[in-house]
Structure formats: C-alpha cells, structure tokens
Amino acid sequence: METIFVSLGAGLLQAFEPLNLFMIFAGCLAGLFVGCMPGLGSVNGVAILLPVTFLVPPTTAIIFLAALYYGAMYGGAISSITLGIPGASTAVATVFDGRPMAQQGKADKALMAAAIASFIGGTVSIILFTLFAPPLAAFALKFGPQEEFALMLLAFATFIGLGGDDIPKTIFSILLGLVLAAVGFDIISGRPRLIFFDMVEFQRGIGFLVLAIGVYGIGEMLWTLETTKGTVKMHRVNLGWARMKENFGEVKQYINSTWLGSVLGFFVGTLPAAGATPAALMSYGLSKTFSKDPDSFGKGNISGVAAPEAANNAASTGSMLPMITLGIPGSPTTAILLGGMIIWGLRPGPLLFTESPDFVWGLIGSMYVANLVTVLLNLALIPVFIRVLAMPFTMLTPIIFVLCVLGVFATTDRMFDTWLMLIIGLLAYMLRKLNYPVAPAVLAIVLGPLAERSLRQSLISSRGDVMTFIERPISLVCILFAVALISYPLISKFMKKKRAGETSVDPAA
Amino acid sequence: MTVRTAELIMAIAMLLLSLGLMLNVYSDGLRIGWVDGRGPGAGMWPFWLSLGMALASLATLIRWFTGATPESRNLDPYIAPETLFLVGVSAASILVLLILMNLIGTYLSLVLFMFFYVRILGKHTWFTTIAMMIGTPVFVYLLFEVALTKYLPKGLPFFEEIFLVIDNLRYEYFY
Structure with missing residues (x-):
C-alpha cells in the first residue's frame, strides 16, 4: 500500500513536468474538441493523432492521448445538450434528459451537471484504478502463454456475449481482424504468409495504424458526412458567474446517481466489449429505477444527465485497467493506445509495471491532473465550444482527411499504406452500413499477433496437447467464462422462444 | 440497390x-x-x-x-442518392489527392484539395478558402517535415526541385 503512494507521488511529479503538463492541457483541449464534434469521438481523435505523438517521448505521448480520451468524454455532453445530437456515441444517454433541459432553457444547469458528474466519475474511477492496478498486475505476472491466450479468448467472447450486435457478423469481424494481423512474415517459422497478389508491400504486414485510421478516420468521416447532413437547431446557453455559483448548490440533487454511475461505469468499462456507451446507458437506466420520481426522466431530470456522464468518464478510466495490467484493451480507444505502445517499443502486459514504472505511474499521475484540468477547461470554455459546434463540417472534414493520409504516411513512409487505408476505410464504411461491428476487428488486429504467438507457444510447450488450456486453473476459469459468454446469446434466445411458446400454448389450453 | x-x-x-x-x-x-x-x-x-x-x-x-x-x-436504398454524392465525392477526392501526391507532390496537391473541398464543395468565402489553402500546407510542412523530420512525397523530379530549394533554405538558415 505504501509503495502505491510513493509511486503515485512520483507519477504526479512527472505529470507536473512542464512538457507533460502542457501536453495534458493540449490533450484535454483536443479531447473536448473531438468529443463535442458530432461524429467524432475519443477513438477517432486518438487514431488520427497517434502518428503526431511520435514527436514526444512515449510517456508524454500516452499522457497526451489519455488526456484526449478523457476530454472527449466531457466534450460529448456539450453537443448532446445544446444540439440534441450526441457528440460521441458515449454521450447518447446524455441526450435523453439533456435535450429536454435545454429546451426548457436550463442548458447551463445541464452542462454544469455534466461537467461535475464527469469530474466525480473520473476521480472515483482513477482512485479505484490506482488501488486495483498494482495487485492485478502482480497477479498477472504468473500468467504463461496459456493464460494469455485464454484471456484474449475471453476478451473476444465479450463481444459475442455482450456486444449486442448480430452474432455471425461479430464473429466475422473478429476473425477478419485476426487473419489480417497474420499478413506478412510469420514470427515463428519466418515464412511469408498471405502475400496478396504477390505484392512485396504485404511482406511487412498490414500495420494496425493503417487499419485503425482507415476505419476510424476515413470510414467514420464518411459515416459522419451521411448522418449529420442538414441543419440543426442550437439552444442558447446563459452562463455567468452568478448562474455557476447557483448551479453548484444543486449538486446534491444528483449526487446519488453520480456515485452510482461512477462505480458502475468503472467496472463495466473494464470489459472489452462493453465500454463507455453501454456503461452510460446502464447507469441511466439504473438511476431511473432507483429514483423517487422515475416519470420525470426523459423530461429534463438533472440526474438523467449526471448519471450517464459520470459513467462514461469512469468507464474510460476503467478500460485502461486491463490494458495496463493485462495487455488486453478494454475499449477500441485503448486498443489503439495499446497498438501505440507496441510502436513505442513497450511491451504491454503485466511486466509493464516492473519494466517501465515511469511510464505506468506517469500515466496514472497524469490522469488525476487531467481530470482536474478538463473540468476547469470545460467550464471555462463552454461558450467557445458552443461557437465551435457552429463550425461547418466542410472545413473540418478536409483537415481530418489530410491528417489521416499524412499520419499513415508518416508512420510507415510508404504511399502503399495510404492506398490501403483508403480501401480499408471504404470497406469499413460499407460493412458498417450493413451492421457489421468494426470495433472487434480493430481490437483483433492489435491482439492478433500476440494471440497467435501465445497459442502456438502453449501448443509447442504441451507438444500439441490442447488440454493444456484446461489443465491450468486460471486459464480454465477464463475459458469457462468465455464459453459461457459465447453461449449466452444462444441460451437467452432459446429461453425467450420457450417462454413465448408457453404463453402461446396457455390460452389454447 | x-x-x-x-x-x-x-x-x-x-x-x-x-x-x-x-x-x-x-x-x-x-x-x-x-x-x-x-x-x-x-x-x-x-x-x-x-x-x-x-x-x-x-x-x-x-x-x-x-x-x-x-x-x-430492409428495402430502403443502401446508400441514399444524396449521400452517395457526398460520400462518393469525398472518397474520390482522397483518391485524387493520393494520385496527385505522387505526381505534383504533397503540398501542391493539398492546395488543390483544399480549394476543391472548401470552395467548391463547402461553398465558403474566398477569404476562408485562401486561408485554408495556404494554412494547411504550411502547417503540414512545419509539423511533418520540420518537427517529425519526415520526407513527404514531393512528386516528379520537376516538382521535387522546387521543394529542395525550400529545404535548402531551411537547412542553411536554421541549422
């Protein structure tokens, strides 16, 4: 316990280094910006800006990106409330009560509640993170390749069991990512694999950033162009010092749902398939259930704004927990951060705590600071961001396209990758329109090489005996959970059918 | 469809x-x-x-x-006609940008790309358009070539020569 405080102190000191502090501010601002632009979320911001962060050392880079992740969760609320359009998918639940409040002229109250709830959610989950991460990482040190593989299987199983998307399409998306990750030279036998059309360029493999920027840069922008066309009505916000002070007094109205959302968000956030969006929706639902006045939800109840906002911030920190301690990303954004860590030359996984303590604790320390910085920036800059929201998309779109193209080029120095990015982006757009989930594919291309290596290492050490995964207790538990998650949708469907069958039989009898 | x-x-x-x-x-x-x-x-x-x-x-x-x-x-159209236009034009403009980057170099292509997107597609004022047309390449040059020390595609030799002059100036006066 004492060592945690010492390390945390060192991390906080690191966060206050001038460059890092500057990057926290920059990251929070960038995050607030991408968060409040409809159609752009943390994942797009992180994917598009990752190549630019090669400018600074890895610790500073991840501090910037984590701050961006964080800021995007705050920013999402701004457009949810003033425009009635979620600024990011994570802020969908904020619209339910944020929009009615804005229509009643209480947009300032809603924005304040969102900021304060986000702050509390973020702080609670960072404290939980600090307490859970070191013991979890220490526990995970015992993991061999079998456990690693079982854990990744579990991560993918969460998409099937909890993702809520069409199951064959989810499976397809996961497998596509895993297979694309195998393109290039095989690390164990050294043989070239899947060199499409005998093109030499494929020998280096498909970089994960090419896929991530293709999907979340190009594909998502095309999707956004489609969904945000037409004009929207913006609500006026009156926010001065007097109103702010008055609004601070109302915190106790929504403090309970904020606590609930914070804790719930953290734990839901740690699951790979769940993340911030379902956490926010669940938190909204639960605080409605526990509320004394559930009917006022959806009509402008301030708790309905606070609960999802606390949860999505808590979830963003929660999803960092498995990424830092186990090397399994808890969300698409952390999947991209994990890919970035590999590019920076860090080895994700439980050893990170012992091998690069500066990196880990610098990140944790920065999250405390970033949380404070974001809430201040958010409150101070609300008028600015409302102006930003009025910016036409035809100015932002070309800048994003240019950043995508040049960002991909800058990471690999090959024009070929920019072509590949465009093709992947178009394909992702078309697949997404047909309800194929894209997040699992991005997670899979990051985890693919690690999963294949751990599977083959386990099989080599057991001389081809598949039972090795079941004989080791931790891996057995993971596999059992994975099997349960995969079969959960089938069972629940069967139960529903059975119940439907019973009710239809009853009247006849 | x-x-x-x-x-x-x-x-x-x-x-x-x-x-x-x-x-x-x-x-x-x-x-x-x-x-x-x-x-x-x-x-x-x-x-x-x-x-x-x-x-x-x-x-x-x-x-x-x-x-x-x-x-x-679902019998709705897969991509609605007006969306098809917007998405198609955007995808095509990136395609043209990539081709032009190989021919006339990154910076001139960026100028054309911005002109097309901001002025023709976005119908913004000339002031905004020209600001974007000049601002983007300058920003890209400073970020990628100066800060990240990357050599972005300069296109065919004729166009590459022009930029070598700028690079020479930079190395002469700043390093």
Whole structure:
C-alpha cells in the first residue's frame, strides 16, 4: 500500500513536468474538441493523432492521448445538450434528459451537471484504478502463454456475449481482424504468409495504424458526412458567474446517481466489449429505477444527465485497467493506445509495471491532473465550444482527411499504406452500413499477433496437447467464462422462444 | 440497390474473400496442422480462422434467406442518392489527392484539395478558402517535415526541385 503512494507521488511529479503538463492541457483541449464534434469521438481523435505523438517521448505521448480520451468524454455532453445530437456515441444517454433541459432553457444547469458528474466519475474511477492496478498486475505476472491466450479468448467472447450486435457478423469481424494481423512474415517459422497478389508491400504486414485510421478516420468521416447532413437547431446557453455559483448548490440533487454511475461505469468499462456507451446507458437506466420520481426522466431530470456522464468518464478510466495490467484493451480507444505502445517499443502486459514504472505511474499521475484540468477547461470554455459546434463540417472534414493520409504516411513512409487505408476505410464504411461491428476487428488486429504467438507457444510447450488450456486453473476459469459468454446469446434466445411458446400454448389450453 | 440486396452481395463477397484467404494459405504450401518436432504450422492460424470467417458468412447468408437479420427485410436504398454524392465525392477526392501526391507532390496537391473541398464543395468565402489553402500546407510542412523530420512525397523530379530549394533554405538558415 505504501509503495502505491510513493509511486503515485512520483507519477504526479512527472505529470507536473512542464512538457507533460502542457501536453495534458493540449490533450484535454483536443479531447473536448473531438468529443463535442458530432461524429467524432475519443477513438477517432486518438487514431488520427497517434502518428503526431511520435514527436514526444512515449510517456508524454500516452499522457497526451489519455488526456484526449478523457476530454472527449466531457466534450460529448456539450453537443448532446445544446444540439440534441450526441457528440460521441458515449454521450447518447446524455441526450435523453439533456435535450429536454435545454429546451426548457436550463442548458447551463445541464452542462454544469455534466461537467461535475464527469469530474466525480473520473476521480472515483482513477482512485479505484490506482488501488486495483498494482495487485492485478502482480497477479498477472504468473500468467504463461496459456493464460494469455485464454484471456484474449475471453476478451473476444465479450463481444459475442455482450456486444449486442448480430452474432455471425461479430464473429466475422473478429476473425477478419485476426487473419489480417497474420499478413506478412510469420514470427515463428519466418515464412511469408498471405502475400496478396504477390505484392512485396504485404511482406511487412498490414500495420494496425493503417487499419485503425482507415476505419476510424476515413470510414467514420464518411459515416459522419451521411448522418449529420442538414441543419440543426442550437439552444442558447446563459452562463455567468452568478448562474455557476447557483448551479453548484444543486449538486446534491444528483449526487446519488453520480456515485452510482461512477462505480458502475468503472467496472463495466473494464470489459472489452462493453465500454463507455453501454456503461452510460446502464447507469441511466439504473438511476431511473432507483429514483423517487422515475416519470420525470426523459423530461429534463438533472440526474438523467449526471448519471450517464459520470459513467462514461469512469468507464474510460476503467478500460485502461486491463490494458495496463493485462495487455488486453478494454475499449477500441485503448486498443489503439495499446497498438501505440507496441510502436513505442513497450511491451504491454503485466511486466509493464516492473519494466517501465515511469511510464505506468506517469500515466496514472497524469490522469488525476487531467481530470482536474478538463473540468476547469470545460467550464471555462463552454461558450467557445458552443461557437465551435457552429463550425461547418466542410472545413473540418478536409483537415481530418489530410491528417489521416499524412499520419499513415508518416508512420510507415510508404504511399502503399495510404492506398490501403483508403480501401480499408471504404470497406469499413460499407460493412458498417450493413451492421457489421468494426470495433472487434480493430481490437483483433492489435491482439492478433500476440494471440497467435501465445497459442502456438502453449501448443509447442504441451507438444500439441490442447488440454493444456484446461489443465491450468486460471486459464480454465477464463475459458469457462468465455464459453459461457459465447453461449449466452444462444441460451437467452432459446429461453425467450420457450417462454413465448408457453404463453402461446396457455390460452389454447 | 436496396439494403437487402447489399447484404446478400456483401455476404457472398465476404464468403469468397474467406475462401480466397484459405486458398492463398493452401497454395503457398503452408502447413495448416501439426508439424512433427516443430509445433503448429505457419498456416494454421490464418487457415482455420479463414474457415471460421467462411462459416460466419454462410451463417449470415442463411439468416438472409430466412429473413432473420433486420437488413434482409430492409428495402430502403443502401446508400441514399444524396449521400452517395457526398460520400462518393469525398472518397474520390482522397483518391485524387493520393494520385496527385505522387505526381505534383504533397503540398501542391493539398492546395488543390483544399480549394476543391472548401470552395467548391463547402461553398465558403474566398477569404476562408485562401486561408485554408495556404494554412494547411504550411502547417503540414512545419509539423511533418520540420518537427517529425519526415520526407513527404514531393512528386516528379520537376516538382521535387522546387521543394529542395525550400529545404535548402531551411537547412542553411536554421541549422
């Protein structure tokens, strides 16, 4: 316990280094910006800006990106409330009560509640993170390749069991990512694999950033162009010092749902398939259930704004927990951060705590600071961001396209990758329109090489005996959970059918 | 094309893609099973996972025929005409940007790209357009070439010469 405080102190000191502090501010601002632009979320911001962060050392880079992740969760609320359009998918639940409040002229109250709830959610989950991460990482040190593989299987199983998307399409998306990750030279036998059309360029493999920027840069922008066309009505916000002070007094109205959302968000956030969006929706639902006045939800109840906002911030920190301690990303954004860590030359996984303590604790320390910085920036800059929201998309779109193209080029120095990015982006757009989930594919291309290596290492050490995964207790538990998650949708469907069958039989009898 | 047709075509395309991947692994002569004394073959991972992709696509096809997916019952157009225009133009403009980067270099292509997107598509004022046309390449030069020390594509030799002059100036006065 004492060592945690010492390390945390060192991390906080690191966060206050001038460059890092500057990057926290920059990251929070960038995050607030991408968060409040409809159609752009943390994942797009992180994917598009990752190549630019090669400018600074890895610790500073991840501090910037984590701050961006964080800021995007705050920013999402701004457009949810003033425009009635979620600024990011994570802020969908904020619209339910944020929009009615804005229509009643209480947009300032809603924005304040969102900021304060986000702050509390973020702080609670960072404290939980600090307490859970070191013991979890220490526990995970015992993991061999079998456990690693079982854990990744579990991560993918969460998409099937909890993702809520069409199951064959989810499976397809996961497998596509895993297979694309195998393109290039095989690390164990050294043989070239899947060199499409005998093109030499494929020998280096498909970089994960090419896929991530293709999907979340190009594909998502095309999707956004489609969904945000037409004009929207913006609500006026009156926010001065007097109103702010008055609004601070109302915190106790929504403090309970904020606590609930914070804790719930953290734990839901740690699951790979769940993340911030379902956490926010669940938190909204639960605080409605526990509320004394559930009917006022959806009509402008301030708790309905606070609960999802606390949860999505808590979830963003929660999803960092498995990424830092186990090397399994808890969300698409952390999947991209994990890919970035590999590019920076860090080895994700439980050893990170012992091998690069500066990196880990610098990140944790920065999250405390970033949380404070974001809430201040958010409150101070609300008028600015409302102006930003009025910016036409035809100015932002070309800048994003240019950043995508040049960002991909800058990471690999090959024009070929920019072509590949465009093709992947178009394909992702078309697949997404047909309800194929894209997040699992991005997670899979990051985890693919690690999963294949751990599977083959386990099989080599057991001389081809598949039972090795079941004989080791931790891996057995993971596999059992994975099997349960995969079969959960089938069972629940069967139960529903059975119940439907019973009710239809009853009247006849 | 309706969403219904699009889902059928996409599922068939993805099924063919999966089979193609399996064939690719097979024709490269990669071992897909256990190699004695060596462990799992290099083709094991891509081959069996591609088979899984093929099965998942088959499942989607079956669900399409039985009408189990919402898309298979959706008769709306897959991409609405006005969307098709916006998305098509955007994708085409990136394509042209990539081609031009190889011919006339990154910076001139960026100027043209911004002119097209901001002025023609966005119909912004000339002031905004020119600010974007000048601002973007300058920003890109400072960020990628100066700060990140990357050599962005400069196009054919004729166009490359122009930028070598700028680079020379930079190295002469700033380093």
